[in-house]
Amino acid sequence: MRAEGIETARRILCVFPRYTSSFGTFEHAYPLTDGVQAFMPPQGLLLIAAYLPANWPVRFIDENIRPATREDFEWAEAVFVSGMHIQRQQMNDICRRAHAFDLAVAIGGPSVSACPDYYPSFDYLHVGELGDATNELIARLARDPSRPEQQVVLKTSDRLAMTEFPIPAYELAEVKKYFLGSIQYSSGCPYQCEFCDIPGLYGRNPRLKRPQQIIAELDKLRECGVTGSVYFVDDNFIGNRKAALDLLPHLVEWQKRTGYVMRLACEATLNIAKRPEILEKMREAFFVTVFCGIETPDPDALKAMHKDHNMMVPILEGIRTINSYGMEVVSGIIMGLDTDKPETGDALLGFVEDSQIPLLTINLLQALPKTPLWDRLERDGRLVNDDDGRDSNVKFLLPYDQVVESWRKCMEVAYQPEKLFARYQYQCDYTYSQRIKVPVSPEQKSWANIRRGLIMLRNIFWKVGVLGDYRKVFWKFALGRLRRGDIEGLIGPALIAHHLIMFARAASVGQQNASNYSIRLREASVPAE
């Protein structure tokens, strides 16, 4: 549904801020593609754009693709911004630029909802999810779009049911310029891991869309030109297991109807390995990747962070089980935990080898506001505030330099090209081989898609296979794939591996942040051009 009963039309400019260069946004892979410039279409801002009254003209700009221009600001009557903590500096910068045109600027999304005081210059703070605060913001702008004299804080107390959510305005985004498509089925997570802000922000009882909404969104993504991978951004896809089971047959049916046009990915807790009935349906729906927040292989550490559910099956066994359904596991890992010891880095590298997981996002512990971890560290005087020289706001129990050094070593060793491609080879042999054999969809057979594949192959062969300094390792892997005629199995790992290798090299010499949430924002943001 849309906001209703508003007659005065306002021109709204929605601006999504640039990401700071990070491990999880894959920007080193973009030059190998056919023109990808950004990670995923931002759900929140596109949702708000779709919710605005039907007669309100909306422009959407993702500054990872192009910056908002003078002409955009001159066109607008008000500006909406949304983003995560890591984009804080960029969001404040958009506000400054909009104010130069005397425009009212509203900010919503996860960062302002957790930390309103990060955004003193904005005219409107939208705290919380889509709901009564959104209606109030729209009504105020309809009455008067000029800047209010003082900052206005609007807090959602009555959230709009997700069953009432409109389809995000994917048509406003240049979806073909994104690395992945995105979609959301649920919000919230029943667990309470100490470091995580999801339960505090979105609740422990997952809220849900209807399966029919997801199917309509997939249809729209397809209409807009998305054909590759689509990522369910849900905090935990099995936060409500019954809901996941309700949705999956619809996804299977949709994939069959459309010729398996999309490869699906999601985030889920590792105890999904105990649910063969869910895994089997995910296999049929062509889920190919599951991100699991494994965090650490150390059982004492998992207990201490209240992530006992990761131990419902032995971790390695859980990973193997998921792999056996054709799904590659991507893992989140945290270093700098109170339970870490001097030998934790080596233990972690052992886990990387044993698990054969190619892609692990290894971060230093960061205390996020609205988490039990934040409260505990604040009580203990272990939060470091406003210290731009550090990659974490936590006073670790081990010396800071030792923890950072250990992180750098893990990055350096885990992403040595030989080791990384060996893990991908394992995935080819034991995971990808377990996937259902899908027909070639009309989209895949299209000239546009063939051309896209050829461009990527040309870029990969030239930039990695000829010019790259790890070309020998690459060719050993690539020739194996080529001999089997597995072009997709070559392109996907080659793109991701290139990013991981490049990023890890920069990280190991101190040129990258050791935390995706770090408040230390480096100069080298993802370029907007």
Ligand code: SF4
């Ligand atoms: S399971 Fe994941 S989403 Fe849920 S509270 Fe833990 S870290 Fe957060």
